[in-house]
Amino acid sequence: GVAEGQMRIDGYDRPIDLCVKVRIEKDRIVTDWEGTSGLDKKGINVPLVYTKAYACYALKCAIAPEIPNNAASLAPFEITAPVNSIVNAVHPAPVALRHVIGHMVPDTVYDALDKLLPGLAPAQGAGCLCNFQVSLRPRMDAPAPDDAVRAEVLTFNSGGSGARATLDGMSATAFPSGVMTMPVEATEQVGPVVIWRKELRADSGGAGQYRGGLGQYMSVGAREGHEFDIQAMFDRVDHPALGCRGGGNGAPTTIARGDGTPMKGKGKQFVPHGGRVDMAFPGGAGYGEPQERAREAVRRDLALGYITPGFAIEHYGMTQEDIDAVLAQAKRGEEF
Structure with missing residues (x-):
């Protein structure tokens, strides 16, 4: 059969539309990206080989995970895309941040595949990595201490993955990349950066028969005597992960100064001495x-703090009596 999948994501200066048609034939599966947005002037364009890799990966994960990757096992997957679409960028298009778009390819394929093979593909997840780079330097608005230094710190972080047809999504776990989140202790050793907060984000996983994986909170600043620029590389600010078969959407990305001033999801932004960025x-x-x-x-999610009482009432119909009983049981240290 044939089915279409779509996804709209933030892009850089404008939203990006990913459009795919998946066609299952007798001896092959064709994914055609006709209708996808064109090139962007920023470096988020994706070479076709990268699109092929992640489209094939999505299909292999879904229908043939036990078969090793080799020329023969990959031969039945055919990927096409218009030249100079954002998923078929050719030289000299900038491609340094191709993962921002490229990591959304699998979930777009799954949107189509779910219509052909229900109960197989997961719901949408965070998709691209939630990376940011901190460029630290001695403060320039006043004398800096003698031990102030310049440093560049790049951190890799993840939102939640989408729920599967029989299992909850994985919290703070990257898909499709599989890149691990960096420990706070390791990050703070490579430069004068301070991670003030890093914890799972309650209520961020979409409600459903199976819940979406949770995102996470992070708050970053600099040691005394430093200011910094933060280079944000986020998505899902304006276009959160969409639920599947009645499931709820995941929570969107937010980024702001410590005083609540909103910041952009992409690009370099200055943070003065003493400032923090809350993500x-x-x-x-x-x-x-x-x-x-x-x-x-639902009771277990509430007891573990994955959802709040308000979320349990709104999305799962729990009563206040049920909630009080669960919280009392959790306070006693009883398992769920």
């Missing part, structure tokens, strides 16, 4: 109707 990374979307979620799973 909330996106959650994965839910799969299936929330009313179908097992009551014990």
Whole structure:
């Protein structure tokens, strides 16, 4: 059969539309990216080989995960895209941040595949990595201490992955890249950066029969005597992960100064001495109707702090009596 998948994501200066048509034939699967947005002047364009890699990866994960990758096992997957679309960039198009778009390819393929093979593909997740680079230097608005230094610190972070047809999504776990989140202790050793907060983000996973994976909170600043620029490389600010088969959307990305002043999801931005940047990374979307979620799973989420009482009432229909009982049980240290 044939089915179409779409995804709209933030892009840089304008939204980007990814459009794919998946066609399952007797001896091959064709994915055609006709209708996808054109090139961008920023370096988020994707070479066709990168698009092929992630489209094939999505299909292999879904229908043939046990078969090793080699020329023969990959031969049935055919990927086409218009030249100078954002998923088929040719020289001299800038491509340094290709992952920002390229990592959204699998979930777009899955949007189409779910219409052909229900119950196989997951809901949308955070997609691209939630990376940021901090360029630190001695403060320039006043004398800096003698031990102030210049440093560049790049951190790799993840939002939540989408719920699957039979399992909850994974929290703060990258898909499709598989890149691990960096420990706070390691990050703070490579430069005068301070991670003030790093924790799972309650209510960020989309509600559903199976819940989306949680995103995470991060708050970053600099040691005394430093100012910095932060280079944000985020998506899902304006276009969060969409739920599948009645599941709820994941929470969007937010970024702001410590005083609440909003910041941009992409680009270099200055943070003065004593300032912080507060970030909330996106959650994965839910799969299936929330009313179908097992009551014990909802109770466990509440006890563990994955959802708040308000979320449990709004999305899962829990009563205040139920909530009070769960919280009392959790306070006693009883397992769920």
